[in-house]
Amino acid sequence: MIGSLAASRPDGARLALGLGCLGALALPFVSVRASRIGAPEPRTLVEILPPGRLLAVLALSAAVLLALVLLRAPWARVLLSLLALAGVLAGIGLAAGPLAAEAGPYARVAPGAGAWTLLALLALFFTEAASRLALGPAARLGLGLVILAGLAALLASDLLAPLSIMVEYRNRAASFRSEAAQHLLLAGGSFAAAMVVGVPLGLLAARRARLAPPLLGALTAIQTVPSMAMFGLMILPLGWLAAHAPPAAALGIRGIGAAPALLALFLYALLPIVGHTREGLRGVPGAILESADAMGLDARQRLWRVEIPLALPVLLTGARIVLVQNIGLATVGALIGAGGFGVFVFQGLGQTAADLVLLGALPPVALAMLAALLMDALIACVPGPAR
Amino acid sequence: MKGTLALALLVAAFLAFPEAFVPVLRPFAPEGGPVIYDRASLAGLTAAHVGLVALALLPSALIALGLAIWVTRPGRAHLLPLARAVVNFGQTLPPVAVLALCVPVFGFGAVPTLVALFLYGLLPIFESSLAGLSGVPAPTLTAATAMGLTPARRLLQVELPLAAPLILEGTRLSAVIALSTATIGSTVAARTLGEVIIAGLNVMNLAFVLQGGLLTAALALLIHAGFGALAEAARPPGARSSR
Numbered sequence: 258m259i260g261s262l263a264a265s266r267p268d269g270a271r272l273a274l275g276l277g278c279l280g281a282l283a284l285p286f287v288s289v290r291a292s293r294i295g296a297p298e299p300r301t302l303v304e305i306l307p308p309g310r311l312l313a314v315l316a317l318s319a320a321v322l323l324a325l326v327l328l329r330a331p332w333a334r335v336l337l338s339l340l341a342l343a344g345v346l347a348g349i350g351l352a353a354g355p356l357a358a359e360a361g362p363y364a365r366v367a368p369g370a371g372a373w374t375l376l377a378l379l380a381l382f383f384t385e386a387a388s389r390l391a392l393g394p395a396a397r398l399g400l401g402l403v404i405l406a407g408l409a410a411l412l413a414s415d416l417l418a419p420l421s422i423m424v425e426y427r428n429r430a431a432s433f434r435s436e437a438a439q440h441l442l443l444a445g446g447s448f449a450a451a452m453v454v455g456v457p458l459g460l461l462a463a464r465r466a467r468l469a470p471p472l473l474g475a476l477t478a479i480q481t482v483p484s485m486a487m488f489g490l491m492i493l494p495l496g497w498l499a500a501h502a503p504p505a506a507a508l509g510i511r512g513i514g515a516a517p518a519l520l521a522l523f524l525y526a527l528l529p530i531v532g533h534t535r536e537g538l539r540g541v542p543g544a545i546l547e548s549a550d551a552m553g554l555d556a557r558q559r560l561w562r563v564e565i566p567l568a569l570p571v572l573l574t575g576a577r578i579v580l581v582q583n584i585g586l587a588t589v590g591a592l593i594g595a596g597g598f599g600v601f602v603f604q605g606l607g608q609t610a611a612d613l614v615l616l617g618a619l620p621p622v623a624l625a626m627l628a629a630l631l632m633d634a635l636i637a638c639v640p641g642p643a644r
Numbered sequence: 645m646k647g648t649l650a651l652a653l654l655v656a657a658f659l660a661f662p663e664a665f666v667p668v669l670r671p672f673a674p675e676g677g678p679v680i681y682d683r684a685s686l687a688g689l690t691a692a693h694v695g696l697v698a699l700a701l702l703p704s705a706l707i708a709l710g711l712a713i714w715v716t717r718p719g720r721a722h723l724l725p726l727a728r729a730v731v732n733f734g735q736t737l738p739p740v741a742v743l744a745l746c747v748p749v750f751g752f753g754a755v756p757t758l759v760a761l762f763l764y765g766l767l768p769i770f771e772s773s774l775a776g777l778s779g780v781p782a783p784t785l786t787a788a789t790a791m792g793l794t795p796a797r798r799l800l801q802v803e804l805p806l807a808a809p810l811i812l813e814g815t816r817l818s819a820v821i822a823l824s825t826a827t828i829g830s831t832v833a834a835r836t837l838g839e840v841i842i843a844g845l846n847v848m849n850l851a852f853v854l855q856g857g858l859l860t861a862a863l864a865l866l867i868h869a870g871f872g873a874l875a876e877a878a879r880p881p882g883a884r885s886s887r
Binding site for chain 1: 672722723725726728729730732733735736737738739740741744745747748749752820823824825827828831832837838841842844845848850853854856857858860861864865868
């Protein structure tokens with residue numbers, strides 16, 4: 258441990274992060290509100306801790322920050338920054354408990370500017386150290402799952418229970434689960450449909466050079482329509498369908514709800530999938546195609562055994578873009594009654610209830626990051642020409 | 645080029661004389677309801693929308709480019725993995741979530757939208773500037789130094805001109821995303837064309853949704869074309885495409 262401490266010159270970026278963390282300790286650590294939508298009253302660590310414990314907390318923080326700045330081994334910094342992140346989260350919960358009890362039954366305690374800054378800077382410490390480890394995608398996924406498990410354990414314990422966002426969650430646990438399922442259905446369903454339609458379209462665009470520019474042009478134009486308007490516009494064809502085709506109405510297809518949201522997400526998803534499929538297929542070297550022909554493969558065999566496997570990494574890169582993008586965009590679907598986490602975001606915005614907004618906005622962020630990690634690991638597993 | 649010009653003329657005509665387009669939009673409005681958004685002038689909202697995006701993206705572009713320049717100076721190569729990791733993380737953040745998360749901190753109105761657009765604009769510009777600056781061939785840099793250029797002049801006369809097309813490409817992507825994301829700002833009372841779309845969704849007047857949506861899309865296409873022309877002009881001689 259001693260040997261891994263750099264004696265000479267601390268890294269400039271880490272020194273800046275460490276000083277930032279020290280400054281964040283002086284900012285309001287939590288904020289107390291008399292009610293769910295009351296004005297926040299910020300409280301600093303100095304205000305909420307008795308002198309003895311304040312000294313202990315500050316000494317421990319200083320020691321951890323010094324180690325994060327000076328430790329040379331990246332894995333040690335990865336470990337320490339994760340422990341520090343868990344420590345700050347636990348600290349927020351520990352501080353919130355007594356404050357909430359003291360301020361009355363309707364009072365809410367939420368992390369303050371200092372706590373958020375501390376979490377962000379420690380996350381940067383972690384990112385810096387993890388990027389030094391130069392982990393492969395599988396190892397990154399493993400690390401991500403470990404972090405996720407730790408976060409789940411923290412959420413399942415009572416430690417964070419006094420926090421405002423957790424109170425908000427408990428008040429609507431049932432609808433949280435159903436909106437989460439709806440969100441996954443919207444993002445996943447449109448993703449699957451776009452893969453089924455987009456890959457053959459990409460194949461067509463790769464085969465017929467004259468078809469590609471108008472097709473890709475139209476799909477690019479679709480991307481420029483703002484998501485809110487796109488969701489709104491889908492009401493038109495589906496509303497017409499529901500009014501004029503009774504079987505469609507019987508299937509639950511209506512002008513508002515999940516169907517137009519799925520259609521809008523599907524349309525947004527097409528460009529990355531079609532574009533990447535085409536790029537991937539066009540990237541297969543001509544010499545390989547010729548030798549496949551010379552080996553006597555017919556067009557179908559050549560496609561399935563040679564071209565698609567070689568195009569797969571690029572194709573999956575397009576799929577990764579779409580999955581991450583759809584998870585975020587599905588949030589907007591709530592505006593046309595499609596459900597999903599956006600329900601909490603827009604309800605929260607309407608009621609100026611910050612915690613409800615957080616409850617709706619944080620899960621899609623976490624889901625998008627998880628999807629990115631999973632897809633990166635998948636792309637790395639696929640053999641093919643180096644990207 | 646002709647298509648872009650026609651689109652620009654169409655947008656100008658619509659903003660100047662929206663009433664002339666009533667027959668086209670009438671079928672999408674509810675029976676007897678208003679066809680053209682009447683609570684504010686469309687031209688005013690368009691100006692506010694574009695102004696908001698420009699106000700957010702200007703500092704965004706300057707800071708992102710500054711960071712990319714700072715990271716690519718000699719001796720800071722160890723910062724590159726961190727910079728890339730931050731960019732990768734940032735790109736998984738949904739724009740709606742960034743906007744929503746800004747509201748508890750900055751309240752309602754134009755400020756959270758401005759901050760969200762600023763933050764979200766940083767990433768594409770930073771990433772492409774990084775690619776552009778670190779893509780300048782090492783022999784070119786050596787030659788510039790050998791010619792006696794100081795580091796500052798080398799940056800201004802060699803690196804930035806060579807990286808300009810990529811920097812503009814990133815700015816273009818940021819601008820198109822910001823233009824679309826800004827509409828969501830109207831859910832927190834920012835003054836943008838999103839106001840028209842929301843009004844349309846509230847009273848099920850699709851004529852409003854169409855006006856707001858297509859105007860925003862047209863602006864995005866025009867800005868896309870504008871940056872494309874800029875990037876083409878910034879391309880070093882000899883590398884210009886034959887279009």
